[in-house]
Amino acid sequence: MSSTETRYVMSDNMVVEELPWGPHEWLCRPDIVAADKLLLVRVRVPVGKAHEFHRHPEMEEIIYIEAGTAEQWVDREKRLLGPGDSAHIPIDVVHVTYNAGDTTLIFLAILSLAEIEGPPLIDVSQEEPCKSLQREVTEKFRGN
C-alpha cells in the first residue's frame, strides 16, 4: 500500500528521527499519509534537554503536553505546562520547549501547512536575546 493510501499510523509504521533533544516520532507527514495541511510529531525530551530556540516562517504550531513538565516559551512569555496543557504559536514567532521536570517530557507538535515553499525551521538560538536566554535556561535545567 502506498503512503498516500495509508490512513492509520501506529508504532509499526511511524517514522522515528533521532535528534539531540530526543527522538521525534512522526505520525503525520506527506511521506507517511496523504497529508496536505497537517504535520504531527510526538517528541520525547530527556531530563535536562530542550529544543533550541527556533521559528517556522510558514507554519503555525500547537504544542500539546502528553506527559511530564515543560517550560514553554512563546516569544518573551514562558509558562510551566503539564499533561493536557497546550500552547499556540502563530507563524514565525520564536519558541522553545524545555523539559522542566525530572521525568521524560512527551509532547505533540502539530503544524500546518504540511507542504511549504521555504525552509521548515529557522534556528535562532545564536541570535540575541535568544542566545543569552538559551544559556540561562539551559543552565537552570542542567541541574535536574
Place this chain on the structure above:
Amino acid sequence: MSSTETRYVMSDNMVVEELPWGPHEWLCRPDIVAADKLLLVRVRVPVGKAHEFHRHPEMEEIIYIEAGTAEQWVDREKRLLGPGDSAHIPIDVVHVTYNAGDTTLIFLAILSLAEIEGPPLIDVSQEEPCKSLQREVTEKFRGN
C-alpha cells in the same frame, strides 16, 4: 488580555461544549487563541457512544487516541486504535469514531484549516451506506 494575545490554553481557559457523544474541550480555535490554520479539540466519549458519520468539505483531520480504545472508520476501512495510535482523514472523506472499549475514550481531533467559507461538518449518518453501518455498529457497542 484578548483571545488573539492568548498563547497558552489550560483547563481554566479551554472552551467546553457538551455534545451527545461527549464533552468537547476546545484547546485551539480562533475565539481562544490567534488560530488561523489549526483547530484542536479533546473529546471524551462515554462507553457505548460514538460520533455520527460525517465529513468535512474543507478540512483535513487527524484523530489521535489519548486513552481507551476506538473503532475508527475512514471511508470503508476500520481499525481498532489504542493510546498513541492515530488516523489521517483527507478532506471530505467520511469518518466516524466509536468507543469500542469499556472505559471513556479520550481522543484529540486536529483539523486544518481553522477558518473556512462553508459549513465545518456535513452529517451523513442518514445516507446509505452510512445509515446501515451506523445502526449495525451502534448495536455492537451498545452491549458494552
